[in-house]
Amino acid sequence: IGVLTAAALVAAAATACSDSGSGSGGKIKLTLVQGMAGEEFYETMACGAKRQAASMGVDLKVQGPQKFDPTLQTPIVNSVVASRPDGMLIAPTDTKALIAPLKQAKAAGIKTVLVDTVVDDPSIGVSRISTDNVKGGATAATALAKQIGDKGKVLVISTDPGVSTVDARIKGFEQEIKANHPNVKYVGVQYSHNDVSEASKIVNAALAKDPDLAGVFATNLNSATGAGSALQQAGKLGKVKMVGFDAGPAQVKQLQDGVVQALVAQLPGDIGAKGVEQAVAAVKKQTVTPSIPTDATVVTKENLNQPDVQKILYKA
Ligand code: T6T
16 A cells, blocks of 8 residues: 555545535435534535545535524525425524424425434434434533532533534533532533634633633533633633533644643534435435434543544544
8 A cells, every 4th residue: 555645645635525526417416504614513524425425426515604693594595495406414503493494495305414403393304413412411521520520610601592412512511410410510501602702701701700610611613712712811721621522623722732621522524424325315215314323532632642533533
């Protein structure tokens, strides 16, 4: 086996993530609607989906709003529905607001697969593929409790209520603290609207209110980036411990710098690839799996450099 040069590796990566078959006739046509364009979790998901689409000879387009916001995602769904693909993979940005547009997709005969997030209507989505987020939240609670010696105040930073994934992570976190950590005092959840600077502000205000804050659980990428930089700027490194969901480049840097002690890494590439598989099966009227859980891995400084951990870190 030859050794790939750096240039060849870049070329291979570009090939793996480039759009597959642009609209050639006769192919199954799918569109992936991301929760947010350009964000590492959803770009890694797109990469997995594109690779799978290329291997199955399927045409896949990818679109997403500039912000994680149902008022920006809804018009994208409407235009995808108007373009009549055979199937759509979507990460809905709100459990309720996206129900009506997704009903339109169903009425138009578009096979829809929910990737990552879901809506509160079980009739939508021929298949739903995501991390077990309740379990992931509980895992984060266990990791944070261990870091703080199982005592002290802990705060959760999330995005917005009504986002299925992060709501489930909060639920799992709360349940685990309540059930198994009597000396950990949960001071509640605050919402950053998925905005890095808002997450920082929240942590700064929390530190002013509770100078003895012991730990923070950040439920996704932007929450963690903002919360971590606030801890860093406040000189709280090592004093306030943090666990974050997701493993983008900024989170890995924070882990290396001792800002965050553990990450719960998802498998967005697998979610995208399985989404394509299920959508194609639905279009071909083959057997579809209604619910597919994907794995989560706790990443720490200790296991960060293991090859099996390196390969699950999100792409930049
Ligand atoms: O945590 C992921 C995703 O699972 C969640 O639904 C929204 O936030 C992320 O995209 C990370 O920022």
